Every structure is written in C-alpha cells, then in structure tokens.
Amino acid sequence: MGQTVEIPVDLYNKWLRAGEALEDWRDTFEDFLIVNNPGLLRRLRKARQEHLSGKTRSWEEFKRDSAISRQRAR
Secondary structure: OOOOOOOOHHHHHHHHHHHHHHHHHHHHHHHHHHHHOHHHHHHHHHHHHHHHOOOOOOHHHHHHHHHHHHHHHO
8 A cells, every 4th residue: 555645736736825824824923913012022032042042941941931921911
C-alpha cells in the first residue's frame, strides 16, 4: 500500500487559499492586539530582548507568570 493520497487540484487550491486567509487573519488580529494594548507591546518587546540575550524561563515559571498577568487584567 502506497504512502500517497490523491486529491483533486481544485480541493488542494481551496486548502491553500484557506491557509493564506487564516494567516492573513492571524496577522491582522495580532496587529489589532498590539495597537490596542500598549502593555502587550511592552511585554512582547521585553520578551524579545530577553530571548535575544539568551535569557529563558522554565515552562512552569512562564505558566505561573501568565496566570498572575491574567488575574491582574480582570
């Protein structure tokens, strides 16, 4: 039995267009969040600088800090 699945070209093209539309939506939504939430932009810039300088955190620490941030936002 082969490892290939054949699909019609028009179905494949629809799949590609849907993927492009989803990527466009995600980029637009990210832009919206950044523009409308200056605190998020500051945190993103800080995280990027920390990442570039080699500072990383454990997953547990990240989850704990994210939970605290969500509680403060309410």
